Amino acid sequence: MVRQERAVRTREALIRSAAEVFHHEGFTAASLTLISSRAGVSNGALHFHFASKAVLADAVESAAAGVLQTITGPRGPRAPSTLQRLVDATHELARHLQQDVVLRAGFELSGEACRAARTDLRLRWHAWVTAMVDRAARHGELRENVAQEGVAAAVVAATVGFEVLGTRDEVWLSRRTVSQFWLLLLPTLASHSFLGCLEAEGSAPR
Amino acid sequence: MVRQERAVRTREALIRSAAEVFHHEGFTAASLTLISSRAGVSNGALHFHFASKAVLADAVESAAAGVLQTITGPRGPRAPSTLQRLVDATHELARHLQQDVVLRAGFELSGEACRAARTDLRLRWHAWVTAMVDRAARHGELRENVAQEGVAAAVVAATVGFEVLGTRDEVWLSRRTVSQFWLLLLPTLASHSFLGCLEAEGSAPR
Numbered sequence: 001m002v003r004q005e006r007a008v009r010t011r012e013a014l015i016r017s018a019a020e021v022f023h024h025e026g027f028t029a030a031s032l033t034l035i036s037s038r039a040g041v042s043n044g045a046l047h048f049h050f051a052s053k054a055v056l057a058d059a060v061e062s063a064a065a066g067v068l069q070t071i072t073g074p075r076g077p078r079a080p081s082t083l084q085r086l087v088d089a090t091h092e093l094a095r096h097l098q099q100d101v102v103l104r105a106g107f108e109l110s111g112e113a114c115r116a117a118r119t120d121l122r123l124r125w126h127a128w129v130t131a132m133v134d135r136a137a138r139h140g141e142l143r144e145n146v147a148q149e150g151v152a153a154a155v156v157a158a159t160v161g162f163e164v165l166g167t168r169d170e171v172w173l174s175r176r177t178v179s180q181f182w183l184l185l186l187p188t189l190a191s192h193s194f195l196g197c198l199e200a201e202g203s204a205p206r
Numbered sequence: 207m208v209r210q211e212r213a214v215r216t217r218e219a220l221i222r223s224a225a226e227v228f229h230h231e232g233f234t235a236a237s238l239t240l241i242s243s244r245a246g247v248s249n250g251a252l253h254f255h256f257a258s259k260a261v262l263a264d265a266v267e268s269a270a271a272g273v274l275q276t277i278t279g280p281r282g283p284r285a286p287s288t289l290q291r292l293v294d295a296t297h298e299l300a301r302h303l304q305q306d307v308v309l310r311a312g313f314e315l316s317g318e319a320c321r322a323a324r325t326d327l328r329l330r331w332h333a334w335v336t337a338m339v340d341r342a343a344r345h346g347e348l349r350e351n352v353a354q355e356g357v358a359a360a361v362v363a364a365t366v367g368f369e370v371l372g373t374r375d376e377v378w379l380s381r382r383t384v385s386q387f388w389l390l391l392l393p394t395l396a397s398h399s400f401l402g403c404l405e406a407e408g409s410a411p412r
Contacts, residue, residue, distance in 0.1 A: 028234040150386025157367030180356025188393045
């Protein structure tokens with residue numbers, strides 16, 4: 001293996017290992033020795049790539065932000081309407097949180113009391129949801145008199161709740177839980193002409 | 207001051223001080239020396255009352271469970287219907303989370319990765335919300351075909367989201383945010399005859 005390629009793989013292994021240890025033990029308690037040994041590298045190699053635990057946490061957050069970007073970015077799930085895209089993205093987020101420890105640790109680091117998050121994923125998610133709700137309103141997808149900021153807040157609060165509760169019990173991240181939330185919310189949210197076309201279970205195969 | 211009374215006050219001061227330090231630094235990073243000095247007592251006095259940081263955290267959780275009990279128990283807010291009682295309790299919970307660091311730290315300890323919570327406040331809250339939704343259904347307050355478990359999950363996820371996000375920005379715990387959530391949820395949730403009587407802003411003066 002070329003040296004540069006090996007360095008990239010080591011870095012990725014360390015980020016994944018750090019995410020696992022942060023997730024299980026929290027940022028403060030996480031031991032760098034455990035992180036390097038789980039990644040199969042020496043402590044020296046860890047310090048070659050990351051000057052401190054804080055720098056390693058920044059790298060986990062940054063990798064998690066990349067995953068969030070694939071869910072919310074232009075290459076995210078395609079959907080026939082903006083509201084459907086929002087519904088689909090919440091399902092995608094829940095699915096990735098179940099499967100991807102880097103994403104999960106990235107979100108958890110946003111709430112760490114001891115750390116000033118450089119990339120607050122919950123804030124990024126909130127900004128994206130707000131933009132989607134605004135776009136849905138401009139496209140006539142929302143009922144009249146619906147408070148847009150209230151819609152974004154409800155969606156973000158519920159998804160952050162699923163994320164936090166899902167750490168102890170994965171049923172909170174199931175398709176069923178997310179769908180039931182949308183079944184309750186969509187009828188007061190979506191304009192009459194759009195409501196019939198919306199799928200609370202998500203429009204993408206899962 | 208009688209010796210016993212002084213011991214009770216010292217214990218309460220330590221619980222409050224521990225809640226503040228757990229809230230600001232997290233359980234793992236929290237220093238017992240800081241906790242005792244903020245409470246104005248010696249390290250020896252702290253250890254006289256609490257054998258370890260884990261025991262102190264259990265005491266914070268237990269005190270927080272007492273606050274939750276006043277919100278959800280028989281002496282909680284009185285309301286003309288079960289659904290209104292549920293709405294009122296979410297407002298009360300948000301208000302107490304803003305003002306009462308012991309309650310806030312108690313909820314946060316439920317999510318601490320390093321600790322097996324003895325009293326998981328989020329689970330207690332979920333159990334109470336589920337019981338209220340069941341009672342509302344029995345009293346004919348819910349629409350037909352509404353999935354009760356989905357209603358409880360949506361309410362719990364959103365309130366846990368408000369709690370977690372409120373740590374960084376108190377607007378999440380404002381009356382306005384909580385009311386907007388209910389304005390979106392109640393129309394799909396409440397039966398026609400009850401909907402007109404429900405106040406999303408809460409029926410109790412705040």
